Amino acid sequence: MQGDAKSRSETNRTAEAIRSGDRVALARAITLIESAKREDQARAQALLERLLPHTGHALRVGISGVPGAGKSTLIDQLGLNLIGQGHKVAVLAVDPTSSRSGGSILGDKTRMGRLATEPSAFIRPSPAGDSLGGVTKTTRETIALAEAAGYDVVLVETVGVGQSETAVANMVDVFVVVAIPGAGDELQGIKRGLLELADIIAVNKADSGQIERANRAAMEYRTALHILAAGHPNWEPQVLTLSARENKGLDELWTKVKERHEVLAASGALLERRSDQAASWMREIFEQRLLAAFKGGKRAARHFRELEDKVRSGEMTPGAAAHELARLAGIKDAE
Ligand SMILES: Nc1nc2c(ncn2[C@@H]2O[C@H](COP(=O)(O)OP(=O)(O)O)[C@@H](O)[C@H]2O)c(=O)[nH]1
Ligand SMILES: [Mg+2]
Known part of the structure; x- marks a missing residue:
C-alpha cells in the first residue's frame, strides 16, 4: 500500500512537471511510454490517465510524402513560422524505414536544425527499429503527452511508403501530403491510397527553375483528385504549391489546415473522428x-x-x- 502511495505521488509530481512545461520530464515520460518493461508500462498508463483531462486541445496535423519530398524542411520552416505567431509546436517523426536506412533520423535532426533550438518547439523521432504497431501506439500516447505539456500544434511526419501513413492519418485531424513536381507528367509515385487520405496536397519545391513544373503538377493532382472524389461525397482535398526552402506559400498552407480543422469542428465531424480514433x-x-x-x-x-x-x-x-x-x-x- 505504501508503495502505491509512493508511486501515486511520483505520478502526480511528473504530471505537474509536464504540465508546467518541463521538457526533461516530458522526454522522460515519452521514454517511459516507449519502454517494453511491464513496470514502466504500468507507470506510463497511470501517468497518461492522470494527464488525460489536459489532452485533446492541439491541432494535430499529419505530414506525409515520399522520401526527399521536403517534409522535414517544410516542418522546420512551418514550425518556425508558427512559433513566431505564438504557438508551441511539437514534432513527432514516424519513420518505419529509418531502422533500415540507418541515417534518416540523424538527417531529420539536421534538417530541422533551426526548429530544434527553439524553446517553444519539441522534436521527437520515433524509436528506431520499432514495429509499425509499436510506433503507432507510442505515437498516439506521445501526442497526448505533448498536448498535456501545452503544445497547441502537433505535427507528425511520416514517410508515404508502407502503412505508416494510414496509421498516422488515424491519429491526426488534418492530413497533408507533400508532393514534388515531376520530370514527366506522371504523378510523382504517389499511390492512390495515399492520395485518398489527403485533406491537402502541397506541391513543394515550387522555386528556382521549377515553378512551372510545380504548377503543372498541381493541375494534374487537381484532375486526379476530381476523379477520385467522385465516390466520396464529403471529400474535397485542396491542392497548392509552395517552397519550403524559400518560405513561400506556407501561410496559405496553414490557412487551409485551419480552415479544414474549423469545418470539421463546426460540423461535429472532428469530435466523431477523434472518438472513432480513440475506440x-x-x-x-x-x-x-x-x-x-x-x-x-x-x-x-x-x-x-x-x-x-x-x-x-x-x-x-x-x-x-x-x-x-x-x-x-x-x-x-x-x-
Ligand atoms: N528546391 C527546393 N528543395 C527543397 C525544398 N524543400 C526541401 N528541399 C530539398 O529536398 C531534399 C529533401 O528534403 P527533406 O526535407 O529531407 O525531405 P523529406 O525526406 O521529405 O523529409 C533536401 O535536399 C532539401 O534541401 C524546397 O522547397 N525547394
Ligand atoms: Mg524527413
Whole structure:
C-alpha cells in the first residue's frame, strides 16, 4: 500500500512537471511510454490517465510524402513560422524505414536544425527499429503527452511508403501530403491510397527553375483528385504549391489546415473522428495484447506457425485456421 502511495505521488509530481512545461520530464515520460518493461508500462498508463483531462486541445496535423519530398524542411520552416505567431509546436517523426536506412533520423535532426533550438518547439523521432504497431501506439500516447505539456500544434511526419501513413492519418485531424513536381507528367509515385487520405496536397519545391513544373503538377493532382472524389461525397482535398526552402506559400498552407480543422469542428465531424480514433486505438492495443499473450506460449507459437504453413500451402482456408487458433487459445464461440 505504501508503495502505491509512493508511486501515486511520483505520478502526480511528473504530471505537474509536464504540465508546467518541463521538457526533461516530458522526454522522460515519452521514454517511459516507449519502454517494453511491464513496470514502466504500468507507470506510463497511470501517468497518461492522470494527464488525460489536459489532452485533446492541439491541432494535430499529419505530414506525409515520399522520401526527399521536403517534409522535414517544410516542418522546420512551418514550425518556425508558427512559433513566431505564438504557438508551441511539437514534432513527432514516424519513420518505419529509418531502422533500415540507418541515417534518416540523424538527417531529420539536421534538417530541422533551426526548429530544434527553439524553446517553444519539441522534436521527437520515433524509436528506431520499432514495429509499425509499436510506433503507432507510442505515437498516439506521445501526442497526448505533448498536448498535456501545452503544445497547441502537433505535427507528425511520416514517410508515404508502407502503412505508416494510414496509421498516422488515424491519429491526426488534418492530413497533408507533400508532393514534388515531376520530370514527366506522371504523378510523382504517389499511390492512390495515399492520395485518398489527403485533406491537402502541397506541391513543394515550387522555386528556382521549377515553378512551372510545380504548377503543372498541381493541375494534374487537381484532375486526379476530381476523379477520385467522385465516390466520396464529403471529400474535397485542396491542392497548392509552395517552397519550403524559400518560405513561400506556407501561410496559405496553414490557412487551409485551419480552415479544414474549423469545418470539421463546426460540423461535429472532428469530435466523431477523434472518438472513432480513440475506440480503434483501444481495439489495437487489445488485439496486440491478445496476440502477444497467445504467441507468448511456446506451444501456441508452434501451432501458430503450423497453421500458417497450412494456410500458405492451401491445405487450410485462412478462416478455418483462424477458428482453430481461437479454439486453441480457449476462445469459445459466442453461441
Ligand atoms: N528546391 C527546393 N528543395 C527543397 C525544398 N524543400 C526541401 N528541399 C530539398 O529536398 C531534399 C529533401 O528534403 P527533406 O526535407 O529531407 O525531405 P523529406 O525526406 O521529405 O523529409 C533536401 O535536399 C532539401 O534541401 C524546397 O522547397 N525547394
Ligand atoms: Mg524527413
